[in-house]
Amino acid sequence: MMDDYSLPSWIYIAVLTVFVGGVMKKILASHLSPTPAVVAWLGATVLVERLWAFCVPAVLVLVLLGVICCLFSITRSMPATLLPAQGKAVFITGCDSGFGKATVKRLDSMGFEVFATVLDLLGDGARELQRTCSSHLTLLQVDITDQQQVHQALLDTKAKLGLKGLWGLVNNAGVCVNFGDTELSLMSNFRGCMEVNFFGTLSVTKNFLPLLRRSRGRIISISSPAGDQPFPCLSAYGASKAALNLLVNTLRHELEPWGVQVSVVLPSSYKTGQTSNHAYWEEKHKQLLQSLPPSLLEEYGEDYVNETKDLFDSFSSEANPDLSPVVNAIVEALLAPQLQPRYFAGPGVGLMYFIHSYCPFSLSNRFLQKLFMKKKLAPRALRKQSSFEVSSNNNNNNNNNNDEKLM
Template sequence: MEEFALSFWIYMGVMSVFVGGAMQKMLAAHIRAAPTLVAWLGATVLLERLCSLWLPGALLLALLGAACCLFSPQRRLPAEGKVLLITGCDSGFGKATAQRLDSLGFEVIASVLDLDGPGAGELRRTCSSHLTLVKMDITQHEDIQNVLACTKAKLGLRGLWGLVNNAGVCVNFGDAELSLMTTYRGCMEVNFFGTLNVTKTFLPLLRQAKGRIVTISSPSGEQPFPCLAAYGASKAALNLFINTLRHELGPWGVKVSIVLPSSFKTGQCTNFEYWEKQYKNLLQDVSPSLLEEYGEEYMLETKELFQTHAKTAREDLSPVINAITDALTVSHPKARYYAGPGVGLMYFIHTYLPTSFSDRFLQRLFVKKKVVPQALQRQLQQKRE
């Protein structure tokens, strides 16, 4: 009877840890959909079946201990004396991250494009004297070297604890065939080559401190979002580079994380004058033959869809800022952070469901196009006749 009671309480303890862990992870990740719950319930049922076989008490205790280790809160590392470099702090994620990490006691070096701009001014007003503002365009090697010299002067004999690769652009507009080569090159120059140059430049200081690299990427670098070919291709190259670094820098003690946000109001996404300018540039530079085959109506709809999507983007940046902070402060950061509602569901669909379903999901999620290109309209008309 006593053996039965002991097994029962062990069983209940293991079940509570698993179910509680599932709920904790879903709430922390802001996931509203069912896939994560289904996966955890499956694991719970499997464990329940194992327990029903009356496994030895020692094994059940070992399972309970492993589960407790898995779900126990991680130790937070102290911020005192640690220096961080954050790129792209004029606005959005970069500015908010600089403010958060400065408030935690880190010595933040925040790079901006404009030292006299509103973003830099706000950082001066809201942050402590430990924050250092530097001018850096990550596509300019001279700027990067100047920031390196400034960082070394601030560090002294210390290493650099963290690099947050936040600076990036989304200058994409329209279908892959319609997107200009200057758009492809512009995205690659900033999102990939610029971040690559910054990371390589500061790696010796990061290795010295056994520090952290946190890179803000995008789900479009791993999933085929319609009308985001140029931006997505640059982020895909960035993801592969960062993931390779994660393997290579492990022996050096440097931990590498990628943050994959959902849609947030940052950068130019809410600047409708920007979208109008992009649209006019596209009409002027696209070849006459392509313009005739796709039609202005089709291209106009794409611009309006981008603007509509921008209006629905989230203003609360905290999921991304929390992920960055976690990657810099916990003892064992994750390799990937899904930041924002729905990102976990999107990756679940992309990974486990048929491609046809995943494609339809992305089309409905991002750009719900209704206008058919003129050339296809003519073909459909000919078939009817």
């Protein structure tokens, strides 16, 4: 029966085997949701069908694959044995609110020695942490874009740690200061995002690396899917996170010989910082309208800009207020015996990355547009152009009809 197979068939089977195996390996290593796993299962079924010609009992192969998948699922669902938190020191940035503040509370309750940076030591967030956390918490006023403040935070941390190294650095501080098309976004927004999300994080990481190398510790950075995928109207934020993601991947390779492990946490949409502050986005919207050149505003239309602001406002109001998935991912990254390269925190992130990695670009792009920015208005200039074309077509049709009548 094997003689019936020609060389092209052998090549087909080999390529299909490599593809299906690669897909399944990537899925199992990426903490994806069950939906993409079904796609991989269908691919495996096609492979089994091709192997039927070699007298391999397809049913037995499917059963074997099912048993393997079940064992893997059981293994992953079992609670992992985490490393002890006692005696470990962690430095975390951006703790006035959001992920940072929630993570500090969790780490402090677990027995970590936590060094947390805030922008305002007298602010509500800092006061809440001082009131609710133990004496093991050290609050430091740090703007991560200020090199002098970052260096002073390093000196303060070293003075308290003594000869003990730093187990974990959690790069959490970040900003998203823009909304709108790239052409409408201010250059100051691009620079502001890069200054905090990339350069600030890089500065903190470089300063604290000696302490991390001493303890063979870990670097955990909070990034965003917008750094890997082209979310509409988030170019400034996404570009800064893309730079951060590449930095993380590079550090992972460079620090491996030192025993320092590096990972990134990719959250879905959550209510943090200013995302749910309606007054903040209204002020940003007014600043944008005032700063745009009149000719550019005329081409896009104020109603187009207003719709974008309303869509952001609506998207923010629907964001998840429960930050625990992100906090859980950070804790696992700090204490798991084997650190994963990335952690998906929140529903739908795994599926999003699967579509981005394996589906055609047109499908992935449409998925992002439907998921994030469901715009109904086109820019004003395009609407006028469309109306002019429709009017011209109607006139041409009328002229043609008149010519036919005359004939």
